[in-house]
Amino acid sequence: MRGKYFINTYGCQMNVHESEKLAGILREHGYTEANTLEECDIVVFNTCCVRETAEYRVLGNLGIVKKLKESKPDLKVAVCGCMAQKPGAEQALKKRCPFINIIFGTHNLHKFGDYLDLLDSKKYIGEVWDSEGEVVENVPVYRTSGVNAWVNIMYGCNNFCSYCIVPYVRGRERSRNESVILDDVKRLIGEGYKEITLLGQNVNSYGNDLADKEVNFANLLDKIANLDGKFKVRFMTSHPKDLSEDVVKVISSSEKLADYIHLPIQAGSDRILALMNRRYTKKDYLNKIDMIRKYIPGVGLSSDIMVGFPTETEEDFLETVDVVKRVGYNNLFTFIYSRRSGTPADKMEQVDIKIKKDRISRLIDLQFEIGNEEATKCVGKTYEVLCDEWKNGKAKGKSSCEKAISFASADDIVGKFVPVKITATKNNQLKGELVK
Numbered sequence: 001m002r003g004k005y006f007i008n009t010y011g012c013q014m015n016v017h018e019s020e021k022l023a024g025i026l027r028e029h030g031y032t033e034a035n036t037l038e039e040c041d042i043v044v045f046n047t048c049c050v051r052e053t054a055e056y057r058v059l060g061n062l063g064i065v066k067k068l069k070e071s072k073p074d075l076k077v078a079v080c081g082c083m084a085q086k087p088g089a090e091q092a093l094k095k096r097c098p099f100i101n102i103i104f105g106t107h108n109l110h111k112f113g114d115y116l117d118l119l120d121s122k123k124y125i126g127e128v129w130d131s132e133g134e135v136v137e138n139v140p141v142y143r144t145s146g147v148n149a150w151v152n153i154m155y156g157c158n159n160f161c162s163y164c165i166v167p168y169v170r171g172r173e174r175s176r177n178e179s180v181i182l183d184d185v186k187r188l189i190g191e192g193y194k195e196i197t198l199l200g201q202n203v204n205s206y207g208n209d210l211a212d213k214e215v216n217f218a219n220l221l222d223k224i225a226n227l228d229g230k231f232k233v234r235f236m237t238s239h240p241k242d243l244s245e246d247v248v249k250v251i252s253s254s255e256k257l258a259d260y261i262h263l264p265i266q267a268g269s270d271r272i273l274a275l276m277n278r279r280y281t282k283k284d285y286l287n288k289i290d291m292i293r294k295y296i297p298g299v300g301l302s303s304d305i306m307v308g309f310p311t312e313t314e315e316d317f318l319e320t321v322d323v324v325k326r327v328g329y330n331n332l333f334t335f336i337y338s339r340r341s342g343t344p345a346d347k348m349e350q351v352d353i354k355i356k357k358d359r360i361s362r363l364i365d366l367q368f369e370i371g372n373e374e375a376t377k378c379v380g381k382t383y384e385v386l387c388d389e390w391k392n393g394k395a396k397g398k399s400s401c402e403k404a405i406s407f408a409s410a411d412d413i414v415g416k417f418v419p420v421k422i423t424a425t426k427n428n429q430l431k432g433e434l435v436k
């Protein structure tokens with residue numbers, strides 16, 4: 001055994017899954033997982049730079065590691081992910097934290113094993129590739145996500161929303177080969193995973209960069225839905241301009257594809273959407289919601305909303321409020337706009353932080369109210385629930401339409417699909433009982 005590892009993951013599901021790959025590589029190199037930072041021999045920071053706060057957290061935690069290294073000088077420190085990929089970040093990180101041993105970017109994550117091999121002979125290894133290159137397959141994965149398995153279907157993004165740094169640190173869209181994805185999903189179902197979540201920055205663009213024009217997201221979903229076994233498929237994230245009627249029709253036609261779509265609108269004002277370079281209007285978005293509901297009645301919907309985008313006025317914000325009221329989301333992920341240098345929005349006129357905070361708290365209150373109303377409508381209904389947690393007779397899981405439900409069960413039923421009738425709701429939480 002070479003020692004113990006501890007991985008600090010920041011940011012989105014893409015990063016959570018990439019940490020599973022980092023863990024896979026570490027285990028292949030003889031490391032085992034540490035329970036705490038204090039007992040590890042190598043700590044890996046898999047970073048995010050989408051919001052400033054994520055970067056501050058990384059720097060704060062690197063400060064803690066610096067202290068730990070004083071009492072444990074052999075501790076090795078690796079930093080990777082989006083923050084490391086930013087132009088000039090490697091030099092800046094190295095200058096600020098000279099105790100870091102390895103820095104690498106998102107495009108060369110698969111080389112982590114090579115850097116581990118060099119660790120004994122080199123004090124510092126820094127390599128950040130400028131461009132994305134080909135999709136690399138067969139990176140080992142150590143999965144820790146219970147009944148769910150993440151599967152990348154593509155990497156990168158071509159959209160260049162004016163506030164977002166992702167295309168700069170993750171590169172252009174690259175789709176994985178369809179047969180490789182199908183083999184992965186088949187194998188994971190065979191291993192007992194009951195939920196597969198397909199990952200991509202914009203899954204609806206899947207296949208656009210491939211030579212075979214028959215390969216697209218709707219066809220991929222259809223092929224996965226035709227695999228044998230009892231399982232659910234989810235995906236994230238969808239761009240509203242690209243989510244097609246074909247995709248929605250395929251979802252409606254199969255029990256295996258979850259009745260749930262995360263469709264980030266970001267803002268309700270057409271003026272702000274244009275400044276964001278989102279390439280749809282409020283009307284386009286609401287039409288898409290109507291189309292989804294036509295094919296999938298009872299669909300669960302969620303969204304990302306950013307408040308305080310540069311120049312956002314009260315009138316603009318009220319357009320967002322109007323969308324939230326009209327759609328009635330299951331769930332809303334709300335954010336305050338955060339400046340990212342190098343993006344066009346960073347150069348626009350900024351909104352005062354007090355106004356941003358006021359708007360986000362009004363939005364959270366509104367969604368809490370709507371969430372409660374939506375939850376109350378569920379009482380008396382029975383849902384098929386995939387149980388993903390069980391402890392001392394208390395079980396938790398979620399329905400196909402992504403409603404989180406807790407219920408009592410004498411037996412450990414993690415990984416099982418069970419019927420649960422909703423009996424009560426409190427603060428957006430659904431409680432139910434097993435239907436015998």
Ligand code: SF4
Pocket residue numbers: 157158159160161164165166167201202239
């Ligand atoms: S679609 Fe827009 S917000 Fe999403 S990753 Fe691409 S550029 Fe960023």
